[in-house]
Amino acid sequence: MNLAVGIEEAQNHYTVKVSGEIDVYTAPELKDKLLPLTEVHGNDIQVDLKDITYMDSTGLGVFISAYKSAKEHESSMELIHAKDRVSRLFKVTGLDEIMNVRFDDNNKEGQ
Amino acid sequence: MNLAVGIEEAQNHYTVKVSGEIDVYTAPELKDKLLPLTEVHGNDIQVDLKDITYMDSTGLGVFISAYKSAKEHESSMELIHAKDRVSRLFKVTGLDEIMNVRFDDNNKEGQ
Amino acid sequence: MEAFDFMEMKVPAKADYVGVIRLSISGVASRMGFSYEAIEDLKVAISEAVTNVVSHAYEKKEKGEVLIGFAVYENRLEVMVSDQGESFRFEEIRNRIGPVDEMDMVTDVSKLREGGFGLFLINALMDKVEINNEYGVIVVMTKYLDETEVGLNDEVPSQV
Amino acid sequence: MEAFDFMEMKVPAKADYVGVIRLSISGVASRMGFSYEAIEDLKVAISEAVTNVVSHAYEKKEKGEVLIGFAVYENRLEVMVSDQGESFRFEEIRNRIGPVDEMDMVTDVSKLREGGFGLFLINALMDKVEINNEYGVIVVMTKYLDETEVGLNDEVPSQV
Numbered sequence: 001m002n003l004a005v006g007i008e009e010a011q012n013h014y015t016v017k018v019s020g021e022i023d024v025y026t027a028p029e030l031k032d033k034l035l036p037l038t039e040v041h042g043n044d045i046q047v048d049l050k051d052i053t054y055m056d057s058t059g060l061g062v063f064i065s066a067y068k069s070a071k072e073h074e075s076s077m078e079l080i081h082a083k084d085r086v087s088r089l090f091k092v093t094g095l096d097e098i099m100n101v102r103f104d105d106n107n108k109e110g111q
Numbered sequence: 112m113n114l115a116v117g118i119e120e121a122q123n124h125y126t127v128k129v130s131g132e133i134d135v136y137t138a139p140e141l142k143d144k145l146l147p148l149t150e151v152h153g154n155d156i157q158v159d160l161k162d163i164t165y166m167d168s169t170g171l172g173v174f175i176s177a178y179k180s181a182k183e184h185e186s187s188m189e190l191i192h193a194k195d196r197v198s199r200l201f202k203v204t205g206l207d208e209i210m211n212v213r214f215d216d217n218n219k220e221g222q
Numbered sequence: 223m224e225a226f227d228f229m230e231m232k233v234p235a236k237a238d239y240v241g242v243i244r245l246s247i248s249g250v251a252s253r254m255g256f257s258y259e260a261i262e263d264l265k266v267a268i269s270e271a272v273t274n275v276v277s278h279a280y281e282k283k284e285k286g287e288v289l290i291g292f293a294v295y296e297n298r299l300e301v302m303v304s305d306q307g308e309s310f311r312f313e314e315i316r317n318r319i320g321p322v323d324e325m326d327m328v329t330d331v332s333k334l335r336e337g338g339f340g341l342f343l344i345n346a347l348m349d350k351v352e353i354n355n356e357y358g359v360i361v362v363m364t365k366y367l368d369e370t371e372v373g374l375n376d377e378v379p380s381q382v
Numbered sequence: 383m384e385a386f387d388f389m390e391m392k393v394p395a396k397a398d399y400v401g402v403i404r405l406s407i408s409g410v411a412s413r414m415g416f417s418y419e420a421i422e423d424l425k426v427a428i429s430e431a432v433t434n435v436v437s438h439a440y441e442k443k444e445k446g447e448v449l450i451g452f453a454v455y456e457n458r459l460e461v462m463v464s465d466q467g468e469s470f471r472f473e474e475i476r477n478r479i480g481p482v483d484e485m486d487m488v489t490d491v492s493k494l495r496e497g498g499f500g501l502f503l504i505n506a507l508m509d510k511v512e513i514n515n516e517y518g519v520i521v522v523m524t525k526y527l528d529e530t531e532v533g534l535n536d537e538v539p540s541q542v
């Protein structure tokens with residue numbers, strides 16, 4: 001039921017590893033850690049979704065606001081290793097067409 | 112929440128592998144599979160508890176009746192690889208002093 | 223009458239308990255024999271409904287509760303999520319429900335809405351959804367064990 | 383008054399639902415920050431209490447329900463398991479509760495009882511246990527988050 005967010009930094013490149021469950025209880029923590037990275041100019045952020053075991057619309061909401069904030073601040077944000085259930089959510093909502101999401105499953109490789 | 116019971120046979124030696132959860136819902140299935148083996152003369156039965164992820168007094172009840180039935184029919188039954196939570200139940204109830212239970216943890220090796 | 227088992231949970235309308243409800247629903251669904259995929263669908267749909275109660279129902283009150291009812295039938299699970307908080311104008315909301323391409327025709331990501339996917343997901347993941355909002359909000363969601371029993375029903379939830 | 387969250391479940395008194403209740407309790411306990419060991423203790427204790435309802439409470443009726451209440455305090459969890467079935471003669475039962483060595487002085491395995499470990503385990507695994515059986519049976523079990531808060535309390539449950 002818990003969430004862990006790990007951030008690796010190399011100059012202005014960030015890899016954010018999200019593991020565990022993203023729901024209304026844990027989403028604020030994710031937002032608090034992810035948003036500040038997007039509020040700096042010229043950051044290059046990859047969010048690794050591989051170890052997410054549960055996610056619902058509260059997670060989508062966090063990624064949408066981070067994505068918008070990155071655009072605004074001329075940073076870039078990419079979601080990587082979306083698979084199974086997580087990829088399903090991006091596809092069913094059509095968000096995969098708008099945001100940078102890389103899938104780990106076959107249906108829609110490298111979107 | 113489920114239970115699986117696998118039985119390996121070599122002459123009159125039986126290894127019964129119990130995996131999953133033993134509770135009031137699954138105990139009848141375990142009893143149905145284990146008891147018949149104890150009702151034959153001269154059987155030698157080892158019950159492998161290694162992969163039990165949950166057990167409560169309903170499990171103890173099944174093992175007690177199997178143990179008694181084995182004695183009655185001059186068969187032998189041994190419980191092996193009791194560890195963690197499962198071993199705790201046998202110890203706290205004192206059943207480890209009466210039945211053949213082999214533990215996989217340090218507290219009471221080879222009981 | 224068709225036989226069913228009924229199970230009920232009442233929890234504080236707090237974010238803390240959504241995960242607990244999710245564990246309970248996955249227990250009920252796995253005992254019923256739902257597939258892994260269907261269990262995950264149920265977890266998301268029920269979490270969305272409970273999250274809505276946590277986030278929207280009791281805005282004007284200090285605290286409230288969420289009531290979850292599970293009706294376990296031979297061939298389906300019906301889950302009711304209800305609150306005694308604010309109702310909402312379903313007709314207005316209805317227009318905001320849908321995947322992004324259909325709804326927003328967003329070409330510009332900055333116009334993308336950040337919420338509003340909850341009811342859409344509930345509808346996408348369950349076989350039948352009914353919403354009643356006369357007194358508080360009641361969302362009734364049905365999922366069939368055997369997917370072939372499901373009629374063509376992929377529209378926006380109907381109001382009853 | 384000491385603040386707490388209250389959560390309630392009502393389920394059919396059937397073996398099928400014991401696992402669901404176990405998932406719910408493990409959710410509540412893990413959210414509260416109980417250790418792995420303590421969560422496992424809680425799962426066994428609550429399952430024992432619910433199993434008793436399933437096995438003994440409604441012997442003379444066709445069906446019944448079990449009600450589980452969780453009172454989540456800052457420093458402890460109180461779980462109430464109750465039914466509206468048969469009461470039982472606690473004073474008689476009391477003498478049959480205990481680990482085998484103390485109780486039975488069994489030297490001969492054939493005399494070993496096959497049941498009767500449920501109430502004993504509840505008492506061994508929880509910090510405080512109260513049983514009320516005026517109308518149906520109510521078992522109230524308490525577990526503290528911090529084990530140092532627990533008084534010396536390892537006797538047979540008291541009747542209230």
Ligand SMILES: Nc1ncnc2c1ncn2[C@@H]1O[C@H](COP(=O)(O)OP(=O)(O)O)[C@@H](O)[C@H]1O
Binds near residue numbers: 307359
């Ligand atoms: N239980 C509820 N009580 C009051 N309003 C609700 C409830 N559920 C949904 N709503 C309203 O419906 C809207 C759409 O809900 P939803 O699709 O889940 O998206 P979101 O919750 O992200 O806004 C909410 O913004 C809210 O105004």
Ligand SMILES: Nc1ncnc2c1ncn2[C@@H]1O[C@H](COP(=O)(O)OP(=O)(O)O)[C@@H](O)[C@H]1O
Binds near residue numbers: 434468499
């Ligand atoms: N909820 C209950 N309703 C009626 N009788 C009960 C209830 N709980 C316990 N009892 C009685 O107490 C006895 C001891 O219970 P327990 O220690 O759990 O062992 P067991 O259930 O294996 O007999 C039971 O056999 C039963 O007679």
